[in-house]
Amino acid sequence: MKTVKEHAKRPRRASLGRSDAVWGYLFILPAIILFLIFTAYPLISAFTISFQKYRPMGSEFVGLQNFKGTFDSSLFWKAIWNTVVYTVGSVPVSLIISFSLATLMSPLRRWAQTFFKAAYYLPVLASGVTLSIVWLWIFNPLEGGLANRLLAMFGMETQNWLGTSKTAMLSLLIMTWLGNHGKNIIIYSAAILGIDNSLFEAADIEGASYWTKVWRIIIPLLKPTTLFLLVTGIIASFQVFQTAYLMTGGGPNNATTTIGFLIFRNAFTYFDYGAACAQALILTAIIVALTAVQFKWLGSDVEY
DSSP: OHHHHHHHHHHHHHHHHHHHHHHHHHHHHHHHHHHIIIIIHHHHHHHHHTTEEOOTTOOEEOTTHHHHHHHHOHHHHHHHHHHHHHHHHHHHHHHHHHHHHHHHHTTSOHHHHHHHHHHHHHHHHSOHHHHHHHHHHHTOSSTTOHHHHHHHHTTOOOOOTTTSHHHHHHHHHHHHHTSOOHHHHHHHHHHHHTSOHHHHHHHHHTTOOHHHHIIIIIHHHTHHHHHHHHHHHHHHHHTOOHHHHHHTTTOSTTTTOOHHHHHHHHHHTSOOHHHHHHHHHHHHHHHHHHHHHHHHHHSTTOOO
């Protein structure tokens, strides 16, 4: 009799499982629709347009001509070089600054940590346009610019920070070095709080100094966090657009034209959508390759 009841209940449980699955798919349906509209469709369209001479009223298939024109363009390679310089100059320094500040905050009281985290994260919440206006004032080549005032105080020659090829990229790097570390500091601070306190207690018993604990405990255990921030930082820096657009407009003499800004200019200034899509796909391939290399060579001894 018991076996008959069990068999009678099985179809009902199976039907309930299918109902749960249907409701589950209904709940994630909005996210799937948004992904298809704003991610999958633009990606497929970009791939298609990259092989065309795009026109609103009818496009012409040109094969690999857009890719060939991109690789033959000296401006494209200059934009790649500028992007690499910006990435190499900004990402490692940003990680070092963020890690150092998070480490220095870790021994503080909880309220003090909260205060400094909020203070460093505040620029992340500010509008990029607002921050750019502030930095345009700082780099003002006239006497009112804060940067030139500081140079004049030490008897140094003032600079036309954003107006010459010699200092334009350096100005963007300084802007990156002195701000926008809030997200990395929050992540590093959370990772430090996640380290087992018994490790620090054992180090104290052994008489280890603060810097020894940082070098022997914190740095090794934060390798997964550092790898994550390194990968995401390089991806973001290779797509940098807003800084170059608002601060220098890619100039002077294309000294700050990054690959992201070049794609924008080709698409929305020259309306060469085929070349812009081809360059966007090339940028995607570069980012994927760099990410794979980082995980292979830097993630081999990382335990998650």
